Each structure stands twice: as structure tokens, then as C-alpha cells.
Amino acid sequence: MAERGVGRRPEHLAAVPGVGPPPADAGDLLREVARGDEKAFGRLYDLVAPRVYGLIRRVLRDPAQAEEVTQEALVEVWRMAARFDPARGSATSWIFTIAHRRAVDRVRSEQAASERTIRVGVASVDTPYDAVADEVSGRLERQQVRRCLDDLTELQRQAVTLAYYQGHSYPRVAELLGTPLPTVKTRMRDGLIRLRDCMGTGASA
Amino acid sequence: MTTEIHSLVGAYVLDAVDDIERASFERHLRECESCRSEVTELSETAARLADNTWSVPPPWLRENVLSEVGRTRQLPPVVEGAPPARTASRWRRFTAAAAAVVAAVGAGSAVYVVQDQRVREEQRVAEAARANEARIRTILAAPDVVLKKQDVSTGGRVTVATSRLHDAGVVILAAEAAPTGRVYQLWTIRPGGAPVPAAVLNEGQAADVVVLEGLPGATDVGVTLEPPKGSPTPTLPMVADVKLV
Helix, strand or coil: CHHHHHHCCHHHHHCCCCCCCCCCCHHHHHHHHHCCCHHHHHHHHHHHHHHHHHHHHHHHCCHHHHHHHHHHHHHHHHHHHHHCCHHHCCHHHHHHHHHHHHHHHHHHHHCCCCHHHHCHHHHCCCCCHHHHHHHHCCHHHHHHHHHHHHCCCHHHHHHHHHHHCCCCCHHHHHHHHCCCHHHHHHHHHHHHHHHHHHHCCCCCC | CHHHHHCCHHHHHCCCCCHHHHHHHHHHHHCCHHHHHHHHHHHHHHHHHHHHHCCCCCCHHHHHHHHHHHHCCCCCCCCCCCCCCCCCCHHHHHHHHHHHHHHHHHCCCCHHHHHHHHHHHHHHHHHHHHHHHHHHHHHHCCCCCEEEEEECCCCEEEEEEEECCCCEEEEEEEECCCCCCCEEEEEEECCCCCCEEEEECCCCCCEEEEEEECCECECEEEEEEECCCCCCCCCCCCCEEEECC
């Protein structure tokens, strides 16, 4: 099952010699994008958009808003491309940082409105694109992330996932978990360190 | 002080800090090389969490992004490595700050009660949503689906997906917040007929996905701002008018 999943990864499809464009690497593409290459941006889009959209949608839980914020984030990647510094991390990490901040900005401004409860109805709606996503997504990576999250202590996992996937601030996380602030800060840090050790290298592709 | 601020490293990497904490942490980073490398490493790790969130974006998004990119000027490189600037509008920053204040004031012992009620309410709403979900899936996946998009004059966008095959449509509204004391209302307009109320959003609600049965045949889907609970006839002008034919 897992092997079939691996074989379907789009990165691998793109890597078949003589078929389609040469293998895409986010760092190389971003360098071309920084020189104003719109075609390279299109390829970068194809490489990262499902994860950028998936991440933003996970945080916002609203497909329509996720779409809008994904667009903002990816246009920001284009605008800022020349300022990406490879010495300070991978291209994918840089892109997801932009995307995540955008999503968190939006979700925090939304939290004031009482609509969040009402919108859960919308939130639980999976668009049909998810069915496609299941077919093509990088199952191996997902499994690894899940396995590593399972490897954390309960408090570490809660602290990391409430912040990252739901966009909560650490004081809010402390409140939700009924845990003192310093403990939450510490668990976020040592949770990430444990994840790093479990996952090994940096972001894929 | 240095160790105090550095204890935020995990929260900083997870974007769980507020704007003021972020600014002071970034100041701290400029003075501390080992902290910078810790942030770089942990940011790579946090980014891997996005591997877990694959979701294929709707097909029209690519076109939208690429066309906006074609109109957007790139910033020149900077020698002194500044962190990615936040380009959120001042308005959005203001609302984020306001939200933080409201959240802080509203926090406290009541939070667990609220949580508990919310969970029950969420379950109820989610059950109702599941039936709706299947219908939305069907319509969006229809082979004959036609998409029309229109900007909302007060900010945001409305998208209408129509399928004759299923004799239904899906309206996806993603607007900026309505002015205080006003709510969004959707209307359908048929040839020779008066606008018919289709859905009224709640106060404070700026986004929704609504199934409209029998939508094919209508010429327009309109959006207006109305008093809470909506109006029997639209208050003009419409903030969006999506032409279906």
C-alpha cells in the first residue's frame, strides 16, 4: 500500500527521464523566480501549492478563505523571492513560513467574530479535490509526520499542534490545556526538537 | 532577559507569538548567532508539519495566482537580510490586534464552559453539514459545472458553481467583514422576476458555502448588505452581482 503511494508522488512522476520537465527543486525554481521568471513560478506553484493550500486550509478550516489566503501567500512568495537567503534555510521552509504566518494572521483576526462556531458546518465540508489529493499525496511523508507526532509526549503534541495546525497563540494554548505559560513555551520548544530528531533532514522537495 | 526572550523560540517558530513578541524576538536573533541556527533548524522541522496537510487546490486558483503574479512587481534583493516582511494591510493588522484584545478580555475561567458548549454545538452543526457536504461535492464535481466569479464591492469575492445536470448551484462567499449592524444576504434573480431571498448570513459572518437547488435558470446571484436576519427585498446597490448567463 505504502509503496503504491510512493510511486504516485508527483515529484517522482516529474522525474521520469524524457517525460515532462526535468525534476523540480523548490530552491532552484525559487532562484529562477527571483529573476522574474514567471514560467518557473508556474512550476513552483505546481510543486508547493497543494501543501501551501492544505496547510492554510487546515488552519483556517474554510475552503473559500483558504483559497484567498493561499493566493496572497503565493503572490508574496513571488514578490519576496529575491530576498530569500539559502543560508538561512530551505526554500520550502521559507515558503511554508510565509504561508503559515498569513494563515495565522487571518485566523486570529477571525477569532474575534462569533462566526467561527457557525462556520464549523462549512469547515467540515471536504471538497472533492481531497479525493484527488489522497490519490497523489506524498503518503510516505505524511506517515512520517504522523509517526513522529505520535512519538511526542501528550503535552508536547498538543502544544505543537494547537499552535501550528490551529493557529493559536501560546497563551491561548496554555489556557486550552490548563497548563502554565512557561511550561507551554518549553513544551513547544522541546516538542519541536524531538520532532526534528525524529524526522531527520529538512523539508522535502 | 536574554534567556527570558529566548524561551520563546518554540512559540516563535510555530507563529504562536503576537506581533510585539515577534519583533523583540527578532531583535534578539540579530544579536545571537546560535539562536539563529536553532530557529533555522526548528523552522525546517515546523515546515515538515505541512507535509501532513496535502490538499489539492481548486483548479482555478492556479490561473488566479499566475495572473496576479503577472501584475505584481517583485522587490529587489536586500543586502542586510531582513526577515520576510509582513505585507498584511494595516486594516488586517488592526483587526488582528483587536481580536487579540477581545480574546484576552474574554479569556479566563469561563473558557471551559464555552468550550464544552461549543463542542456540542459543533457536533450538531457538523451532522447537518455532512448531508450538505455530499451535495456540495456532487455539484462541484459535476462534469458540466460552470464557475462564475465576481468581486464583492466591499472586499472579497463570491464564486458561483452551477450544474444543469444536478439542477443546483453552490455559492461560495468569502467577503471582508460586513459593516457593524449589517449582514450579507444572497438573492437569486430569474428572468422577469423580482429578486428572491436565497440565504442570510449571521452577524459577523463573512464567509459561507450555500447550496441553491434549482439555480440553473436564474440569471443572477446577487449579494447585498441587510439588517440582521435579512430583508424581504434587497437593499440596493448590490455589493456583488454574479451574472450566470
